[in-house]
Amino acid sequence: MHKQTIQTSTNKYDVIIGEGLLTNIAEYFPKRYTNILIITDSAVRSLYAETIQTGLKSHCDNIGIATVPAGEASKSIDYYYQLLTEAVDHHLDRKSLIIALGGGMIGDLAGFVAATYMRGIDFIQVPTTILAHDSSVGGKVAINHPKGKNLIGNFYPPVAVIYDVKTLTSLPAKEIRSGYAEIVKHGFISRKAFLDQIMKTNLRNTLDPYDLVDQLQKGIAVKARIVEQDEKENDIRKFLNFGHTLGHAIEAELGYGNITHGEAVAIGMLFAIRVSEQIFQVELPYDSLLQWLKENNYPLTISSLNIEHVIDRMKLDKKSENAIVQMVLLEKIGQPKIVNLEDQVLKKHLEIFIRELG
Amino acid sequence: MHKQTIQTSTNKYDVIIGEGLLTNIAEYFPKRYTNILIITDSAVRSLYAETIQTGLKSHCDNIGIATVPAGEASKSIDYYYQLLTEAVDHHLDRKSLIIALGGGMIGDLAGFVAATYMRGIDFIQVPTTILAHDSSVGGKVAINHPKGKNLIGNFYPPVAVIYDVKTLTSLPAKEIRSGYAEIVKHGFISRKAFLDQIMKTNLRNTLDPYDLVDQLQKGIAVKARIVEQDEKENDIRKFLNFGHTLGHAIEAELGYGNITHGEAVAIGMLFAIRVSEQIFQVELPYDSLLQWLKENNYPLTISSLNIEHVIDRMKLDKKSENAIVQMVLLEKIGQPKIVNLEDQVLKKHLEIFIRELG
Structure with a gap:
């Protein structure tokens, strides 16, 4: 396991990289959360969402999963709003956590939901692609507008990035x-x-x-x-x-x-x-x-x-x-x-x- | 004219209060802008938008006006998205300015557009109600969700607040x-x-x-x-x-x-x-x-x-x-x-x- 700390203008967070981190993911959380929403896509959900949910049960009572279709088209205003509604329905409050489980698309979309829900709640990136090593660091979150990629967004860093390389070796x-x-x-x-x-x-x-x-x-x-x-x-x-x-x-x-x-x-x-x-x-x-x-x-x-x-x-x-x-x-x-x-x-x-x- | 400086965690800005500031508003801008979008509501537009636009002509070539209906119902995801599209159509870039001309509703809505357009561009609050003395300071911007007022938003301070009390004496x-x-x-x-x-x-x-x-x-x-x-x-x-x-x-x-x-x-x-x-x-x-x-x-x-x-x-x-x-x-x-x-x-x-x- 390797850990490095990223210092931004407003806060700092750890990027943790290792093998098999997902099974006991709460170990790497910066603090305790009582209410968590995992945001993922239809392709990643079946592979890892339940593993994480099961592993979190001893940490937290209230764990929801919200899923959008795989692919860049989900980075839209409609899915963004749908996820905000799911966050309300799951009773997320200012002390709750969003987990962005997936590639760069999910990181951008779920990150923007976290950045704007109640003016910003904690989120953790759990990248499942090699490409996401790039997007998960740097604090850029966004959705697309028909006239421009990433046109609507924020600078909003996660509170942690938890990178399990076990999810990467079987990529296409x-x-x-x-x-x-x-x-x-x-x-x-x-x-x-x-x-x-x-x-x-x-x-x-x-x-x-x-x-x-x-x-x-x-x-x-x-x-x-x-x-x-x-x-x-x-x-x-x-x-x-x-x-x-x-x-x-x-x-x-x-x-x-x-x-x-x-x-x-x-x-x-x-x-x-x-x-x-x-x-x-x-x-x-x-x-x-x-x-x-x-x-x-x-x-x-x-x-x-x-x-x-x-x-x-x-x-x-x-x-x-x-x-x-x-x-x-x-x-x-x-x-x-x-x-x-x-x-x-x-x-x-x-x-x-x-x-x-x- | 009275000026006070507000210091936030990330930046600082001036609140300027006086009589008749609107006719030459650019005098109070912190810097020069080449492209400006005035966001206002249907009630305020007819009273002040053209005054500001005329006064700005010597400062800037490209001044647009975007209008939403007066009233809290405009703080919705639909008007938010419509204003983002108007910002694109008006060719706002990262160096452009949004002016929020109106009461608290406009400040919240236009502020959230500015906060998220290209991950944040400058905006100036031009409050036209006494109540907005409260909302224009403090950096809270947001829109409503059917399940909660101000549920979707950011902390995003303006680069200036320009408060012309001439707009206030004739309020209902x-x-x-x-x-x-x-x-x-x-x-x-x-x-x-x-x-x-x-x-x-x-x-x-x-x-x-x-x-x-x-x-x-x-x-x-x-x-x-x-x-x-x-x-x-x-x-x-x-x-x-x-x-x-x-x-x-x-x-x-x-x-x-x-x-x-x-x-x-x-x-x-x-x-x-x-x-x-x-x-x-x-x-x-x-x-x-x-x-x-x-x-x-x-x-x-x-x-x-x-x-x-x-x-x-x-x-x-x-x-x-x-x-x-x-x-x-x-x-x-x-x-x-x-x-x-x-x-x-x-x-x-x-x-x-x-x-x-x-």
């Missing part, structure tokens, strides 16, 4: 790839030794729990150090966007569901590395990343993309200002830098990149 | 009574000299702007000192509930719209004073408050109330714990104290009080 291959892309990102923007360690990991074999705990906690530490310095994303928090400017555009162009978030970010990182090499005249491990992605079956075929559409999407990115595309590039590993790119320059880089990737 | 008499009851409350829980000053004010005459600025700023100072010490209502913020335990119950029993919030609180204060006198064996100005309320046409007829129903309502109050009624009483003027009351004791006090009031 594409979910493992998706989550690992964010770990790779944390490697690139922090230090070479961590990146080298990840590049030795073979995602096609069953993941070793010891390695997984180690790499997750290192990834979380990278993110935590950044958000502790810049919680509200005025400055260096943008570094976490490495690979995401093109990544988000690919995700949207190919259609959510056709490529996972992390798989799209993986291609985005390749692109950011290529652009970095040319702009800063440095050598970066483009080839070794490409090889690792291929070995681990990341989808890399993007020749069907319409470059004009992709550039339009990149301009719409929330982090872009005044319709100029902003990318996170690398002067070297562990040294990210924000760079604005003119449309024509961007287009040329993209054309070469897509041709090269094939 | 019952709105003036409603607002003044909260000023009276601030007198009772702070100091005798302030209370004596209020008791000399005749609400049936046109209010003197100089006196009004003075009394509003004193009332705000009382509230500010309390919320600065206890923003999240763990402790002394409960003192602001003086008169509200019975007040809320009367408001709900008689039906919203039949008695204003402040009028109900006025009766609640009389009751709290009577109970205080008996429990602490002290003498308090029950008679002079009663006389002032009568002179100023406060409705005081509550003989139709069903005592059992009233007690049930008092138990449902958010501030009550474990179904024991909690009241704010006075050991003397300026010295409030939280007291738990058994049902039987409460019932006896209520019976005597209602009989005495007639």
